[in-house]
Amino acid sequence: MWKFFHHLTSPPHFYRLAATIIPWLAFPGLVLIAYGSYAGLFVAPEDYQQGDAYRIIYVHVPAAYVSIMAYVLMAVGGGCGLIWRLKLAHAVGAAAAPLGAAFTFLALATGSIWGRPMWGTWWEWGDPRLMSELIMLFLYFGYMALRAAIDETAKADKASAVLALVGVVNVVIVHYSVVWWNSLHQGPTLLKKGGPGMDADMLYPLLAMILGFTLVFGALLARRIRTEVLYRERRTRWVRELILAPGGGR
């Protein structure tokens, strides 16, 4: 078991493994997104209150979900890197940050577009989820800026890992402090008690989109980790052999 785990986290092995995994994540993910977009935009019924405007949730909810998952992944990666000194774990954090920031931005942008017809404003400061996402975007920027400012990779890894861990605690506190402050956002629909309060025709495309986004995120992340690993290990023998091998790079 431990041997398998150790094998998995060794950079050359992961590099090869990721190459096989990526298509298995990317294609099902894209199919799910294609189904979810079609079913969400054309098949699902109109909402009796929000009309067609609600359909933006098919992008908004998955993006927000992935943005949080990426942050947690970054922090867990940082934690594993600090505790067990896994090189790969730090590479995961470094690769996840720009992706997470992109999904956070997407979630904020779609949330804001949805807010225009629903709340009558592009931006609502009093909403806890909007604020948590915004602060998370700043935390992503801080994480990337700290990485960029430190030249030594090993040092940048550890310093940014500490920041990511502190940030996780912070996002939770931000959320509840804004809940206490004020709330305008409609209450949670998907994860409330007694099952989702949604029509099945609306729900399945959403679940497909969430799963699809997650899979595509996984594929993008694996691809970024591959690049990151290759760059970090650029002075090692396996990378040299890989590049010099016929058909190099595969």
Place this chain on the structure above:
Amino acid sequence: MKATNPKQPSIFASLIAITRRDLLLALRRPGDILNPLFFFAMVCTLFPLAVGPGAEQLTLSGPGVLWVAALLATLLSLNSLFMSDHEDGSLDQLLVSPQPLPILALGKMIAHWLTTGLPLVLISPLLAMTYRMPVDVIGVLMLTLLLGTVCLSLLGSIGAALTVGLHRGTALLSLLILPLAMPVLLLGASTVSLAADSELYATGIWALGAYAVLALSLAPYATAAALRISNE
């Protein structure tokens, strides 16, 4: 047990010693204490000039302005928290000392709060008066600032430890600390606003107190870890 070694001071004694040393250093250079205070007063002066001196506007914006100004003033002072120690090598001495590093870091945080947070709290009534804040609200403002500056000193030291020795440290420090400081600002400013509207504000005080206790128990460890990483 290390503490039984007669040559080695107890943990508490080393905490007192490092706090005293930093206080002494700060008192020898009073400019470092006064600069954030002047900055605080000046930011508070800028706002009425920018948004207009009407009495109604001042009462509405007062709590928020005073809180933002206090946050920025604390941020300004954080840059130098570990800077001089890093430059003259005494930080390396702290790192190799047999005393637990979180305790030494805590000592530095206490000294930082006593030289920045506490003076800010003490001059805040003066500025609050110019914003036409009633006396009982000023009491609430001082209480929230008292708890809030403790949180800011603790949180800020993590950022200062992460950026110590970096060339572009100052701007980076703000980028790292401001998102972390947001809940403190929100709780502090809105508690004062609630008090100004004569509503129940006790929840905010308790929440700030809880935040301070959480930061007090975790920040020394995070700062110590960050210091070790920055000085490898």
